[in-house]
Amino acid sequence: MTAWETIRETPRRLGEAAQQARPQLRAIISPPRRVSSASFAILVGVILVGGMVGLLALTTLLQNQAFEVRAAQRAASELAYRSSDLEAQVNREKAPESLGRRATALGMVPNPHGVFIDMRSGEVLGEPIAVRGDEMPSLKVAPQPVVEPAAPADQAPAEEAPADAATVAAPEAATDAAPEDATPAGDAG
Amino acid sequence: MSRPAPRPAPTRRRRRRKAKLASSAFRLRVLVLAVAILFSVAAARAVQIQVVSAEAMAAEAAAKMTVGRDVPAQRGTITGRDGQVLALTEATVNVIADPSMIATNGKEPEAMRDSDRAKAEVAPAEMAAIIASFTGESAEAIEAKLRQATTTNAKGETVAVKYAILARQVRSSVWVELNAALNQGKYVGVFRESNPKRVYPMGSVASNIVGFMSEGKGRTGLEAAQEDALAGTKGREQFETSPNGRIPLGNQELIPAVDGKDFQLTIDPDLQWMVERRLAQRVDEVGGNWGVVVVQDPENGEILAMANYPSYDANSPGQAKPGDTGNRAVTAMYEPGSVQKVLTLAALMDAGLTTPDSTYRIGPTVKVGEHTVSDAFKHGDIDITTRGILVKSSNVGAITASRAMKPAQLRDYMAGFGLGQKTALGLPGEQSGSLPGAGMPQFQADSIAFGYGLSVTSVQMASAVSAIANEGVYTAPSLIKATGDHGGALVPVAEPETHRVVSEEAARATVEMMEQRTLDSAAQLAIPGYRTGTKTGTARLQAASGGYAGQVASIVGVAPVEDPQLVVYVLIARPDTMGAGLGMAGPVYRDVMSLALPRYGVQPSNHTDQPKLTLIKE
Numbered sequence: 001m002t003a004w005e006t007i008r009e010t011p012r013r014l015g016e017a018a019q020q021a022r023p024q025l026r027a028i029i030s031p032p033r034r035v036s037s038a039s040f041a042i043l044v045g046v047i048l049v050g051g052m053v054g055l056l057a058l059t060t061l062l063q064n065q066a067f068e069v070r071a072a073q074r075a076a077s078e079l080a081y082r083s084s085d086l087e088a089q090v091n092r093e094k095a096p097e098s099l100g101r102r103a104t105a106l107g108m109v110p111n112p113h114g115v116f117i118d119m120r121s122g123e124v125l126g127e128p129i130a131v132r133g134d135e136m137p138s139l140k141v142a143p144q145p146v147v148e149p150a151a152p153a154d155q156a157p158a159e160e161a162p163a164d165a166a167t168v169a170a171p172e173a174a175t176d177a178a179p180e181d182a183t184p185a186g187d188a189g
Numbered sequence: 190m191s192r193p194a195p196r197p198a199p200t201r202r203r204r205r206r207k208a209k210l211a212s213s214a215f216r217l218r219v220l221v222l223a224v225a226i227l228f229s230v231a232a233a234r235a236v237q238i239q240v241v242s243a244e245a246m247a248a249e250a251a252a253k254m255t256v257g258r259d260v261p262a263q264r265g266t267i268t269g270r271d272g273q274v275l276a277l278t279e280a281t282v283n284v285i286a287d288p289s290m291i292a293t294n295g296k297e298p299e300a301m302r303d304s305d306r307a308k309a310e311v312a313p314a315e316m317a318a319i320i321a322s323f324t325g326e327s328a329e330a331i332e333a334k335l336r337q338a339t340t341t342n343a344k345g346e347t348v349a350v351k352y353a354i355l356a357r358q359v360r361s362s363v364w365v366e367l368n369a370a371l372n373q374g375k376y377v378g379v380f381r382e383s384n385p386k387r388v389y390p391m392g393s394v395a396s397n398i399v400g401f402m403s404e405g406k407g408r409t410g411l412e413a414a415q416e417d418a419l420a421g422t423k424g425r426e427q428f429e430t431s432p433n434g435r436i437p438l439g440n441q442e443l444i445p446a447v448d449g450k451d452f453q454l455t456i457d458p459d460l461q462w463m464v465e466r467r468l469a470q471r472v473d474e475v476g477g478n479w480g481v482v483v484v485q486d487p488e489n490g491e492i493l494a495m496a497n498y499p500s501y502d503a504n505s506p507g508q509a510k511p512g513d514t515g516n517r518a519v520t521a522m523y524e525p526g527s528v529q530k531v532l533t534l535a536a537l538m539d540a541g542l543t544t545p546d547s548t549y550r551i552g553p554t555v556k557v558g559e560h561t562v563s564d565a566f567k568h569g570d571i572d573i574t575t576r577g578i579l580v581k582s583s584n585v586g587a588i589t590a591s592r593a594m595k596p597a598q599l600r601d602y603m604a605g606f607g608l609g610q611k612t613a614l615g616l617p618g619e620q621s622g623s624l625p626g627a628g629m630p631q632f633q634a635d636s637i638a639f640g641y642g643l644s645v646t647s648v649q650m651a652s653a654v655s656a657i658a659n660e661g662v663y664t665a666p667s668l669i670k671a672t673g674d675h676g677g678a679l680v681p682v683a684e685p686e687t688h689r690v691v692s693e694e695a696a697r698a699t700v701e702m703m704e705q706r707t708l709d710s711a712a713q714l715a716i717p718g719y720r721t722g723t724k725t726g727t728a729r730l731q732a733a734s735g736g737y738a739g740q741v742a743s744i745v746g747v748a749p750v751e752d753p754q755l756v757v758y759v760l761i762a763r764p765d766t767m768g769a770g771l772g773m774a775g776p777v778y779r780d781v782m783s784l785a786l787p788r789y790g791v792q793p794s795n796h797t798d799q800p801k802l803t804l805i806k807e
Contacts, residue, residue, distance in 0.1 A: 062438070081361025084280040088360075091274045091390035096462035110463075112780060113717055114787025126718040126793035136780055138470040139463055 101141040109133040109140070254429045255440070262421030263675050264387065265449035267399055267411060269458035270493075270670055275399050276412065276503070279388045281358040282381040284324060284367065289349035291316070291378035292338035316376050323367040324356035331355050335378075355379070358386045387412075389503035394462045396503040397516040398454070398495055398616065398668065403506070409514045411452065411669075414617045421449035421675070448675035455491035455670045460484065460788060464496040464781050471777045472498050472761055475768060478739065480761040481518045481647045482777060484785055487655035487747070487756050490664035490685045492614070492648070493785070519612060519619040522644040523741050523762075526728030527582045527770070528654070529640030531745070533591050534579055535657050535699040536602035539691035542593040545576045545698050548806055555585045558632030562588060562639070565769075568805075577804030579702045579724065580709050584639040591638035597627040599634050605690035606653035607663055608645055614668040620646050640728055651758035654724075654745045658753035661696035662689050704750045708801050713775050716783050718793035720750035723778065725770030730762055739764040742773035746782055754791045757782050 092098060112135050115126030238246050267276040291312055294305040301309075317332035334353040342348050359367075364381050371379055387402045400410020406420075407413040424446030429439030464482045472480040484494040495518050501509030537543040552570050554563045564583050578586035591599060604610065609624025622645040625633050636642030645653075648666050656663035664687045671679035691699075703722025707714045714723050723746040732738035743760040747753040759774040759781070 078361075078365050081280050081282075081365055085360050085362035088277070088279045088388060088390065091277065094273065095391040096394060096459045097392060100462070110784075112783035114783075115718065116787070116792055126787075127797075129717055136463075136467065136784075138466040 097141060100139060101143060104140045105143060110136040112136055254431070254436075255427055256430050257425060257427040260424035260426050260443070260446045261383065261385070262423045262446035263448040264385070264421065265415075265419040265451045265675050267419075267452045267454065269395070269454055269456050269461075270491075271457065271459075272453070273458045274390055275395055275454070275456075275458065276387060276389050278385045280361045281384060281386040282361060282364045283354050283384045284320060284356040284359055284364065285380050285382055286335055286353045286355055287351045287378045287380070288313075288335050288338040288353055289351055291335055291376075295377035312376055312378075315374065316371065316379065319370050319374070319376075320355055320367060320379070323363050323370070324359050326356050358384055391458060391462070392502045392504055393500050394458055394465065395454075395456050395495075396501055397497040397514070397518075398456060399503060400617075401503040401506040401514070408506075409617065410516065411454075411615065414615055415450075415452065418672070419449040419452070422447040450672050451675050451677075451679060452669055453671040453679050455486075455493065455668055456495065457493045457788075460785060461494040461496060463784055464494045465498065465500065467777055467780050468496050468759070469498045469500075471774075475761065475763065475773050477761045477763040477773070479517055479521075480759070480774075480777075481521070482760075482781060483518055483647050483651040483756075483758045484781060485651050485655050485666060485756045485758075487658035487753055488664070490652065490655065490666045490687075491670065492651075492666055492668050493755075494781075495648070495668070515618060516616055518647040519614060519616050520646070521762075522620050522622050522646055523730055523760075524641050524643065524728040525645045525650055526640040526726035526741070526743065527584075528650060528724050528726035528743055528745050528758075529637070529643075530579055530582065530587050530726075531657060531699060531703065531724045532603065532606050532608075532653055533587055533599070533638045534575055534702065535661075535691045535695055536599060537575070537590055537594060538698055539602070539661070539695035540594055540598065543575045543590055545574065545702050546803070547575045547590075548572045549575075549578070549586055549589050551583065551585045551589050553585070555588050555635075557588060557635040558630075560632075562635075572806040574803055574806065576702045576705055576802055579699075580706045580804050582725065587639040588635045591634065592631070594634075596629050596631060596634035599637060600624060600627050600629065602690065603637065603643070605663060605688065606656055607649055607665070608643060608653060610649075612646070612648050612652070612666055614648065614666060616668065619648075622646055622649055640726060644731075647758060647760050650743075651745065651756055654747065654758065655756045656690050657696045657699050658747040658756050659696075660693045661691040662687055700747055700750055700753060703747060704799060705802055705804070707746075708799060709804075710771055710775070713771060714746070714779055716748065716779060716786070718797060719748050719782075719786055719791075720794040720797055720799060721746055721748040721782065722750050722753075723747075725775065727769040729766070740766050742768055742770045744770045744774040744778045746778050748782055748786060749791060749794045751794060754789065755782065755785050757785065 109131055111131045113127070113129040113131065115124055115128050117124055264278045266274060266278070268274050292309050293301055294309045294312070296302075296305050313332050313335035317328045317335060320326065320331050321328035334355060337350055337353070339347050340350050359381075368379075368381070389396065389399065389401070396410070398410055400407055400412035400414075402408060402412050407416045412419065425442075425444045427440075427442040429436045429441070464484060468480045468482050471477075480496075480498045482494065482496040483492060485492050495516070497513075497517055499510065499513045501513050506514060534543070538545075550570065550572055553568055554561045556562075562584050564581070564585050566581055566583075573581070573583055573586045575586075575590060577583065578590060603624055609622055611621035612619050622643065624643050625637070633642050652663070652666040655666075665685040667682070667685045669682050671681045673679040700722045703724050704720055706725070707721050707723045710723075715721065723744060726743045726745075728741055728743075729737040730739045730741050739762060741760055741762045743758065745756065745758045747756050757778050759777045761773045761777075763773070
């Protein structure tokens with residue numbers, strides 16, 4: 001074989017060899033079609049709208065929660081007000097002046113001669129003395145004129161003024177004061 | 190190389206120019222140019238804002254968005270020893286209005302409808318009627334405030350009125366009801382602002398101790414003396430806002446307020462009330478100027494009651510007379526008079542210079558410096574026992590007995606009893622009184638022996654006698670029992686200072702001599718079922734301008750004698766020299782002690798039939 005023939009035959013031989021080694025052809029999946037501009041615009045629009053709706057929902061949720069918090073805070077402060085007011089009322093009611101007034105209204109009288117009872121033996125410790133009721137006229141409290149509950153002025157009750165004048169009746173004052181005043185002032189220092 | 194295009198004909202060139210203006214490429218260039226200019230301006234502005242004046246702009250923006258307000262601290266509460274409230278802060282509110290809002294029914298002026306205008310026209314009158322019915326204020330005055338939607342400022346401009354106070358310090362429950370009524374009528378423009386009110390539920394009880402507040406600060410009593418501790422420290426809250434209100438997730442900063450401290454006193458409010466009323470009645474009966482009662486537990490120095498008369502209602506201090514808002518138990522100084530003999534004789538017995546049965550030969554008078562001192566009871570030369578000196582309140586005897594002791598030593602004893610030293614109760618204006626120095630001349634020591642030449646306060650005197658009742662151990666008086674964070678647990682304050690002044694034997698002997706004083710005036714002073722010891726006293730009252738102005742009558746009592754649990758000291762001042770300790774102050778002492786003994790569970794004495802012992806030897 002001449003060189004020329006060799007050169008001429010070589011491709012053919014190579015082709016045959018290649019043909020023998022080449023695998024069978026297979027179908028391949030064609031690449032997806034490019035999304036059209038309109039579809040892309042719709043997609044972006046949907047995302048945008050979705051985002052806005054989501055943001056709106058979130059904002060609304062937060063606002064609602066803020067409103068709820070505010071309402072709860074208002075309720076809490078009103079309840080605190082109520083509690084403070086009731087506490088103040090209790091304090092006023094249990095003040096000694098108020099209790100003294102109620103006791104006087106019930107007909108109770110102060111007893112300066114307290115005695116003790118031994119619960120184990122039933123023995124009375126001390127000297128039981130019947131109370132006349134006029135021993136301590138200063139502890140009797142005259143009823144107070146009713147004050148409008150809504151008026152803030154009732155926080156400053158006029159306590160002392162009418163009490164003594166009304167309660168310290170003449171006979172009571174006399175029994176207490178007379179012996180003392182009659183005592184000779186003999187201990188001058 | 191392409192060849193140059195042939196020049197078009199003039200007519201054709203005009204047509205082409207027209208076509209260039211309409212061409213999309215040209216329009217695009219113009220648009221790009223416009224956008225470029227726009228963005229350049231925006232960028233320049235951005236650079237100006239972000240770089241050139243970034244800090245100032247950021248600060249301005251933050252300031253516009255950020256709202257700050259003080260967070261008030263809750264003022265501490267003052268209670269009695271049993272927890273009863275003497276002073277507390279009530280959550281009252283000011284009712285305020287935005288008249289400009291009412292004038293537009295809450296709408297923007299341009300958005301108002303006819304129905305809004307009709308509502309805005311009648312709302313002030315209707316709202317005023319509702320508000321007046323709840324607050325007690327005048328409906329006319331409220332309506333006038335609600336209708337004043339505009340005003341003229343200093344520059345003569347008409348501006349909207351957005352704030353008007355309709356009622357001050359309205360009780361919180363009243364506001365809740367008022368607000369509900371306004372909401373029901375769909376009225377707008379009325380709000381509340383917090384304005385707490387200091388209230389004293391017991392009115393005049395212990396008002397001279399607790400004090401009162403004015404313009405947000407304590408003016409007298411503990412309210413003034415403990416102002417810093419009671420007031421606490423206000424906090425600060427900052428948050429970002431938008432026109433719709435607070436931005437939920439915006440920047441927020443909160444410096445919490447530190448509430449004031451709570452104080453628990455040693456005062457028993459119920460006993461305090463009883464004592465105050467009894468004292469008031471007696472001072473009025475005898476025409477006294479003023480009076481003081483101190484009830485003290487001698488074992489721990491705690492003051493159970495400290496009554497003043499005249500007093501005042503802490504809720505309306507403006508009605509008090511000047512001088513009555515203080516506390517005379519710690520501020521009024523006076524010569525103690527014969528009550529002092531208790532201390533003198535206790536000192537003499539402790540020093541071993543006398544006994545209750547020691548006898549002194551005394552005449553009707555004794556020379557003290559250039560003055561002659563006599564006794565209140567007439568006598569010639571007599572042999573009087575130490576017990577007799579106390580019971581009969583012999584000035585001559587007290588001077589004679591005390592001359593056995595050097596003036597400096599007598600002074601040391603008196604200082605040991607707390608005289609001449611300021612008490613530390615925590616009240617404003619506590620006085621130390623006066624006690625002459627150790628180098629005092631004999632005539633001054635003679636004066637001290639029977640209660641002159643020195644000055645004391647009522648609390649000092651009660652505490653001095655308490656030392657004798659407490660087996661000779663002085664315990665500094667105290668008024669504050671415990672303190673702690675507001676609403677939290679209370680912690681007892683430090684134990685008061687104590688020291689022995691006289692021996693147990695001397696103290697007991699003194700108390701038993703005081704019992705003889707009670708037996709000597711049993712009809713006036715004895716308390717059925719209890720052994721009690723007393724000592725009365727009367728002394729001229731020094732005037733602020735010098736000289737004397739009236740006198741003070743006093744009595745001190747301890748009970749029961751076998752183990753003293755209570756000391757009661759009563760002092761009544763009057764403008765003249767009428768009466769004495771027994772007649773003036775005795776009835777108050779007896780009643781107060783009678784109430785206090787069973788109140789604190791002090792059981793009656795076993796042997797009340799004590800014999801009268803020798804006072805004067807015939």
